[in-house]
Amino acid sequence: MDRHPTSAGRWQLAARAQRMQPSALRELLKVAERPDIISFAGGLPSPCALPVERLQAAVQRILQRDAVAALQYGPSEGYLPLRETIAERLSKRGAAVSPSQVLVTTGSQQGLDLVARILVDPGSSVLIETPTYLGAVQALAQYEPVFEEVPADAAGLLPERLTEASMRRARLLYTQPNFQNPTGRTLAPERRIALVSRATRHGLLLVEDDPYGELVYSGVTPASLLSMAPGSVVHLGSFSKVVAPGLRVGYLVAPEALMGKLLQAKQASDLHTTGITQRLVHALLNDGEYDAHLDAIRRRYRAQCALMLSCLAEHMPDGVTWSRPTGGMFLWVTLPAEIDSTLLFEDALARGVAFIPGASFHAVAPKANTLRLTFTTATPSQIESGIARLAQAIRARLRPTEPHRPVAPPARERIDRSAVLQAQA
């Protein structure tokens, strides 16, 4: 590894700053925000899913009854009633968690940063599923690990591909088991058992990132890794997808042995998470309407996901396959090997539709013939029109001499069953 410091203008930078690079994805997202573009690019919740009125009511109550505490410095661990509610909700989902193991973070992105900061030295091995969440790669990469990619298929990462040496070597393994960003896939229950069993045997710390676990559309979310091996798991949670991302409230749950250093890293990072937004999340979780709110989001996203799946089946040419998520926000499309989705992005944009090229979601070896579609933000008519246009762009790349060939009729047999995600028990 190159340990020579880099520089910016006249200033000598830390070696880790070399690993911080401008995000091509951010540039793509800016383009995708143009009003003439149907965007399947951003990983946002639907504006219709934001509980604006409940937040208005809650913020008034907080500033009337609890203003000074909400506005003064607060504990670095987080607002205790919120930590208690989080512990209680996780316990209901089968993980026996004490509030003392809960640290409120400024979004779960901060949880990733803190975990990486206390665990990763330059050159440390970090196991990471592939493809994976770009924000995790960015957070981890700052601390200069050597990434080792863990292969995965439609049912998640493959525990049997983890060697004993790699597990003993790695400081942590990062995974999103539920409705993963970017693929929408879910780690199968039997693989969870295998992963936890191997990790505990070989002293591997599992970082379970679970921002989408409550967004389940069919069946139930499988048992968390945290519930299976609380002493070997750091669990990251977020209210960005189920309340509002702009609040920047997430949390982590960690083994007691790690809490001290995580807390010290949190203090050094931002002292504590915003007092008002922590109280807002606590109020929403406890106002008696949270489950109804979750149900409404699930119904909305379930319908949008189903519509996008049917549009894909209707419009996509042979050789294009996609995941069938049972929750979350994303679909993953695999194109014929000859199509580079970064080039396809330009064609699609010219047709008024945007997505994220799959190369953005790999820590080491990008796969150029993949792309991510978000099904949560577009309207039904935008989904219909956007998928049709995307299919046209793909067809044009497949047959560059016949760019205007009419769209083929739907053919159910073209669906690649190997990509189907199993509904979870």
Place this chain on the structure above:
Amino acid sequence: MDRHPTSAGRWQLAARAQRMQPSALRELLKVAERPDIISFAGGLPSPCALPVERLQAAVQRILQRDAVAALQYGPSEGYLPLRETIAERLSKRGAAVSPSQVLVTTGSQQGLDLVARILVDPGSSVLIETPTYLGAVQALAQYEPVFEEVPADAAGLLPERLTEASMRRARLLYTQPNFQNPTGRTLAPERRIALVSRATRHGLLLVEDDPYGELVYSGVTPASLLSMAPGSVVHLGSFSKVVAPGLRVGYLVAPEALMGKLLQAKQASDLHTTGITQRLVHALLNDGEYDAHLDAIRRRYRAQCALMLSCLAEHMPDGVTWSRPTGGMFLWVTLPAEIDSTLLFEDALARGVAFIPGASFHAVAPKANTLRLTFTTATPSQIESGIARLAQAIRARLRPTEPHRPVAPPARERIDRSAVLQAQA
């Protein structure tokens, strides 16, 4: 430097985690919160200074008119109208700043973390004034620098004590030029000129941390380092002391060459600062009442500072000296050399009064015979009673055989003039 990783329980930690230690100060602060204690310990604004009603009005407007933007993901750089307002306010104070140089941070603590993260390698030299702000030491220490302390007196750090070699070697110099935490001292204008001149000549980056600059009680705040050498200064600002700390909104201003890496570090840290609180700060800065609000805070704190100074003059025994701040929140007391303020803390607590021992505020060599007093949070009668009790505790340590000797009458000639901070031009 010891580069061997440490561990927590079964888990191998990053080497930098060794430098993260539980804060003794946090434990002291917990004790100081007891209702029977008069606390001069916490570095909090007065609850009376929090603009609760204006925040209530502003948050309603934001959630009525701009809810979706406030609640969705936002730009990592920060809310543009807030960045524009910050640039404008700094420009009025003589620093020509473009909004493109302003990055909104989750409190200025995050600014410190980001600056340290992109600039400091293990073993890098970092120049830091002494005594200094504990939060800065904590943020910097995570990235494993070698601290070199810059000596200071009552008029701030001594630029002539910076050698050419130390300036060329250091990645940055950290200072709080205005009403410093913990001493309340202000860097004299002629020293600012000397510091900036030496720094620009020898390629030293100055990190100017200025959370208290607007809290000026006599004269005016001297010209900022930023205004004198914008190309050589990272300037950190905060709304914690003039609006509310619990909002966690601060900012940094940096040379354009550093903005890219700072932005990438910000993205990896928490994506962006809370949307609602950024809009709240923007609303308060622009509602036409901000200057009146600042004036009210200044009047309040000026009176409290003056009262504490007169109580110190009245009660303190010979050999005790203190700073005379012209702004900010803190007074710095120097005890006779034989008194260890950490031991004194226990005596003072037994008498119902708390402060922060000065040893907490040094990056390298603690000075045991110093302590910090906050004058912003206690009531006038608490200040009177608390300083009298503190003086008793000091007298008891000076003459352990006569612990109940009556308090001496005030004597103006006992004031150590060498500690007087010059009123700023």
